[in-house]
Amino acid sequence: QILSGCDRRFDVIIAGAGMAGSCCAAALARLGLTIALIDPGPVPNWHPDDYQLRVSALNLASENILKSVDAWPLISTLRVSPFRQIEVWDAESTGRLTFNAADTGLSHLGHIVENIAVTSSLIKRLSATKNVRLWLNDRIEHIDSGTEDLSVRLASGETIVATLLVGADGTASTVRQAAGIELDERQYEHQAIIAHVVTEKLHQETARQRFLPTGPLATLPLSDGRSSIVWSATPELHDTLAALNDEAFAESLTDALEGR
Ligand SMILES: Cc1cc2nc3c(=O)[nH]c(=O)nc-3n(C[C@H](O)[C@H](O)[C@H](O)COP(=O)(O)OP(=O)(O)OC[C@H]3O[C@@H](n4cnc5c(N)ncnc54)[C@H](O)[C@@H]3O)c2cc1C
Known part of the structure; x- marks a missing residue:
């Protein structure tokens, strides 16, 4: 696809459309910023017959973030499982902790959610958001950070420009490496x-x-x-x-x- 000059310029480019990158895109888009979201993976597709192994316990703070970007209503129509109590105990001591939602007047402490339910709902919302462009099945090949703007060349051949690049591209982050941030492994x-x-x-x-x-x-x-x-x-x-x-x-x- 050939992009015109203004289609190539964004306020923020986000590398990585996992839970962190997609949620960041949704939150920044609500501020009216123009966002480019890039991920080498396909469009995440939640399926009712395939209970995914990759699940997360999302606490109420995370639920509230997902509510604030209007993704939670969609996620909760998929498959979510409330947890109302947490028990933690130690095999080598008598240490034991129990948290119960009812003790503090809450209905639940959080939900167990398939990661793909979160990402597919966020991507669905973002696809319908005018100031967001998605580049799925694409990856960053080169980052050129100028003094004010930075430009990013994608594997598809397009070059896009922004004032801020967010690295939400996982443990082997290309953005982290380009920024010269070292790891202590x-x-x-x-x-x-x-x-x-x-x-x-x-x-x-x-x-x-x-x-x-x-x-x-x-x-x-x-x-x-x-x-x-x-x-x-x-x-x-x-x-x-x-x-x-x-x-x-x-x-x-x-x-x-x-x-x-
Ligand atoms: C076994 C296990 C259990 C866990 N349980 C919980 C839990 O109960 N609760 C909880 O809150 N957390 C849990 N976590 C942690 C949680 O899964 C992670 O913190 C979360 O998935 C990180 O999301 P992310 O979007 O930062 O990264 P990722 O999910 O790793 O996403 C990174 C994205 O970046 C993309 N990418 C990679 N390279 C590039 C590139 N060059 N350019 C663009 N995109 C790129 C990838 O395709 C991917 O989509 C668990 C983790 C594990 C391993």
Whole structure:
């Protein structure tokens, strides 16, 4: 597509249309700024038959941000699961914490939401926003930061210009590298197992986390009665767990959660 001069100039270019970049685009667009949002991925497409493994617990503050950009009404028509209680306990001490929504007069503490439900709703809203241009299936090839404006060349061949470039392009951020921001990286020797599991007991809309000597294990209540688990473990334990059959894995999980 050939762009005219004014189509190429934006107030803000945002690299990355994940939860952070899309939400940032929606919030800045409400201020009347012109926004270009770029992501190498396709248009995110939430599907009712495909409960995605990548879910997030969004607290009330995050929900309020998504409400303020008018995305929450759409997200909540997809698949969201409220959590009303959080239990956190430690395997090596008597330490235990419980937060309950009802104790503070709240109906819930947050919702478990598939990340794709958030991004697909935000992108749907942004597609209908006049001052936002989306470049999905495209990527930044080169960044030229001048004194006032910066220009960005896309893989599709177009060059766009803005006064501000936001890097919301994930852990291997191209924008971070171009800005010369260094990383202090260190291995923390953990690998996580992520799954949705069916449990004998009801999850009671409770999010749980147990701190084991080998790493934290979290369970998040899903709307279909299952729970999403994120089990962070040492590489040795990870390999052992990953090699177990379903029955043995379920037994290890039950032990690790003390049957809760
Ligand atoms: C197992 C696990 C569980 C988690 N649970 C929770 C939770 O319960 N609650 C919570 O709040 N958070 C949770 N998080 C963290 C949360 O998922 C991340 O903080 C969040 O997804 C980060 O969003 P993002 O938009 O910054 O990055 P990403 O989701 O990584 O998105 C980055 C985007 O940038 C794009 N991109 C990459 N390179 C370029 C480029 N050069 N130019 C343009 N675009 C580019 C990518 O395609 C991608 O769409 C969890 C994370 C993990 C791993």
